[in-house]
Amino acid sequence: MHHRTSRRSLLTATAAVAATAATGTTAHAEPRSRDHDHGQGRDRQLKRLIAHMSIEEKIGQLFVMRVYGHSATDPDQADIDANLTDMGVRDAAELIATYHVGGIIYFTWAHNTRDPYQIADLSNGIQRAGLAQHTPVPLLIATDQEHGIVCRVGYPATLFPGAMALGAGGSRDDAYLMGRIAGSELDAIGIRQNYSPDADVNVNPANPVIGVRSFGSEPDAVARMVAAEVQGYQSSRIASTAKHFPGHGDTAVDSHTGIPVITHTREEWERIDAPPFRAAIAAGIDSIMTAHIQFPALDPSNDPATLSRPILTGILREELGYQGVVITDSLGMQGVRDKYGDDRVPVLALKAGVDQLLNPPDLATAWNGVRSAVESGEITEERLDESILRVLQVKERRGLLQRPYVDARRIDRTVGTRSHLATADRIAERTTTLLVNRAALLPLSPRRRTNLLVVGADPASPSGTTGPPTxxxxxxxxxxxxxxTVLSTGTSPTAETIDAAAAVATDMDAVIVGTYNTGPGDPQGRLVAALLAAGAPVVQIAIRNPYDIAYLPDVGAALATYSWTDVELRAAARVIAGRAEPRGRLPVPIQRADDPAQVLYPVGHGLSY
Structure with missing residues (x-):
């Protein structure tokens, strides 16, 4: 039975945790290390807070949920309708009051991230709702802000090159600086947990879901970059999240739509997949996200890693010594839903060792599934308390208990400042990779080659763009x-589009063509062939995966930008014009198209002017 106290006393308890954190002292100092005493005092206060929670509040603390709308209490009618359909609540405040969720995840498609001031207002509204509960606890607001192709907070925030681009730059200082600056901007708008960096080692060029989200294919290099980015984010009071444990880098299946199977042996896992996660743990990572993958060498049960006690408790907790928060990847993804029902998935995840349950497809089903498991004794209240303590420790460590609200006056001083944008541009220049430069075609001079045709793929734009790549x-x-002259031809140009582009190219001094994950028989290859036949020199830019050049052997010059966000495309333009030196070096090998066993361009390849 819970012994209830007044809401005022609970707020006082929360404030006491903040005071302990701020002073670094406790009321029960003993002749031990100050850090140990501080931790013991903090945890006593947090456990006191947990003791005041009802079972319903405890269950809710484990969920991180989406919600539609730009406002916590006054969303647009379409977003109210979406919330009612999805969760039976009208808005974020009602979601928190009903389910006591411990976190909210922001998405662009849920209309959470219109602009920095709106995001800050939404964050403050969510925190007011959290502190209005019977047991007042701030929420851990999170998002996927990996940069590169995965961004939820766009312009005017500072957008940086993504992980593989940073891997091409090879600078740990740049990875740290990116994390510190990007983290400071997230902090200014009330986002305190970022699901980044991606710690997967991308050893499979056909990987449909990771690819350029990874720093590269060399485990030790990936590990160094992961550790630096973690330290950068957490220096700005952001809970960083390494993903996707135990490693999602060698799969040809997208876990959003199916369940990948990783065939690495245990020895291969230790050598390839484990080093970045070990490095993240050594760097003090706050949270690690699970993968919805089968990994038979680690758990022969065929359960996805998200639901695997041998993987999450046996390996991650006991062997690697990780004591922080374990969060699932989205529970709405098919990879975790194939084997069990949506009511059982969160229960099995908790039993495996998970602490945060991310974005279930049906919150009521998931929440009631956990409650039924607690009522039956399948999950003990003590087990809930273990996870809640870990989550509260992160909230305290990242300043939520001391400073749940954000001050909008910080936004202009922090978000998208001139110095931050200039830093992003400089980093992007250091990542642009020149793969081919026949007859010293690049750099182009506007005096010698004035008329350019920019043509090619215009995939759907991530939040880091202000328009189509062309x-x-x-x-x-x-x-x-x-x-x-700009001409968009798309990712699957028709014969008519190709002919039209080739006709325009005949009058040009040079052609810049952006390609997007081209391959054998891809119409993008036919477009490039037609442009070459038109006679003007062709500069090809791989705007996502760098492997395109294997299928386009005759271009005069080839660049890899690893994404099509503004910062990387602007850097590519400066490199093309000779205003910047191409400094990037491939972080992954590029195999021959006609013989994948042979390497066309090895790790470390990159030309300079």
Missing amino acids: TVLGKALTELGFAV
């Missing part, structure tokens, strides 16, 4: 003095 690149080259 438009952004064309504008950047225009500003550098070229006369530019």
